[in-house]
Amino acid sequence: MIIGTINVTDDAVITHRDSYLLNSLTVISVRRPVLVPSAMVALSGAAFGLAFSDLLFPMEIIGIGIFVFATSLIGLQVGQLKLVSRDLKNTELSSAIWGQYHALQNHRHEIVDGVRRFKNEEVQS
Numbered sequence: 001m002i003i004g005t006i007n008v009t010d011d012a013v014i015t016h017r018d019s020y021l022l023n024s025l026t027v028i029s030v031r032r033p034v035l036v037p038s039a040m041v042a043l044s045g046a047a048f049g050l051a052f053s054d055l056l057f058p059m060e061i062i063g064i065g066i067f068v069f070a071t072s073l074i075g076l077q078v079g080q081l082k083l084v085s086r087d088l089k090n091t092e093l094s095s096a097i098w099g100q101y102h103a104l105q106n107h108r109h110e111i112v113d114g115v116r117r118f119k120n121e122e123v124q125s
Helices: 035-051 058-077 101-124
Strands: 006-008 012-015 019-021 025-031 076-086 094-100
Touching: 006 101, 019 076, 025 101, 035 058, 058 076, 076 101, 094 101
Parallel strands: none
Antiparallel strands: 006 012, 012 019, 025 076, 076 094
16 A cells, blocks of 8 residues: 555656656665654553553453554554655655555665666666
């Protein structure tokens, strides 16, 4: 699942908001920006459940367990694809698209392959 769209053509990366020429891209990265906050929330929930396990009903313990699992899963699955261009110097990274981490990794590899093909065509010309 990807929120928005991404399309890699022979000379550009087109997202739902921006388009980037392959010859100007310098860095293509995929990060997990919500991993640390979700881990903190999950660990806090687990600590709460363990600290008060003698006072909680079984269904409450199960609910806390489901919450901890879901929060951890969200932190691991959510990713952000970021593209940096030479044209964007002195600005922060431009966030292109959010989605499932593994799907974005596949798109990152596709973009890198496109940049390599573009650079090889440039050298051969």
